[in-house]
Amino acid sequence: MKTRNLTGHFGAEVQDIDLAEPLTEDRFLELDDAFNRHSLLLFRGQNLTPEQQTAFGRRWGELEHHVLQQFTLPDHPAVFVLTNKQADGKPAGAHKTGWHWHIDNTYMPRASLGSLLYAIEIPPKDGDTLFTSLTTAYDRLSDDVKARIENLKAVHSYKYVYANKYPDRPPLTDEQKARVPDLVHPVVRVHPVTGRKVLYVSEQIIKQFVGMPFDDSQILLDQLNAHATQEDLIYRHRWQVGDMMFWDNRATMHFATPYDDVNHIRLMHAARIVTDAFVGELAA
Ligand SMILES: [Fe+2]
Structure with a gap:
């Protein structure tokens, strides 16, 4: 398998594979090994149906059905549509989503092993996705900070991010709320395959640290996020039509950047693999 590194510390492009096969x-096994070692795999020039994208993902495990069911494909509940397109005067997918540093689905009772994002239409500029390695971020922490966060836990809340980040969307239904109880995750997690420690943070989704006042939590969270998103840790992905990106939600976080959504269309299909490792506990 021919690969090319995307940065000096994580990410690789796999150059000789047709994912439709x-x-x-x-x-x-070769791809799984590369996925665990690089945390982020890029496949260019793909031409995939929703069946082919989900069949690829299912090799790693069960796929999630997104809590915002209105944005999944009717025949493929595991495919979540990200777009600014409209259909019959209504949004054809989720828009302005993930425009902050986050790990997918830390707020779901079953966390995510990885995500598959496939580019169908992209704007001529902007709309890039930024990725960072949370294992490298952990390794680079000072011993003092490592000691301070060793046993720290954080409350991850979808209701919190939804209320703060998406005020223009209709409120969550009671059924949707029931699917996303607030969850507690350790701030330092161990990757189940590589055994490396992961700085398990994110913006917006973490409401506060357990046993720490809200304001103090925000200060520490900002410090940890700033550390994890230093310029030289980041890989910026400029999308091309036909790109598929497969990233490890147990080792990376990402940030979708804005674009000119008045004049240009962006259309992506996302699928997420669930895992029973990294399960959060119900918050008190
Ligand atoms: Fe995301």
Whole structure:
């Protein structure tokens, strides 16, 4: 398998694979090894149906059905549509979503192993996605900070981010709220395959640290996020039509950047693989 590193510390492009073809067992094992080592795999020039994208994802595990069901494909509940397009006067997908540093689905009872994002239409400029390695970020913490956060836990809340970040969307229904109880995750997690420690933070989704006042929590969270998103940790992905990105939600976080959504269309299909590792506890 031919690969090219995307940065000096994480991410790789896999150059000689057509993801529309079924994966052989050998090829799957090779990709799985690359996925765990690089945390982020890019496949360019793909041409994938929702069936092919989800079949690829299912090799790693069960796929999630997004809590915002109105933005999933009717025939493919595991495919979440990200777009500014409209259909019949209504949004054809989720828009302005993920425009902050986050790990997908830390607020779901079953966390995410990885996400698959496939680019169908992209604007001529902007709309890039930024990625950072939370394992490198952890390694680079000072011993003092490592000691301070070793046993710290954080409350991850979808209701909190939804209310603060998406005031223009209709409120969550009671059924949607029931699917996303506030969850507690350790701030330092151990990657189940590599054994490396991960600085498990994010913006907006973490409401506060357990046992720490809200304001103090925000100060520490801002410090940890600033540390994890230093310029030289980041890989900025400039999308091309046909790109598929497969990232490890147990080792990275990402940030979707804005674009000119009045004059240009961006259309992406996302699928997320769930995992029973990294399960959060119900918040008190
Ligand atoms: Fe995301």
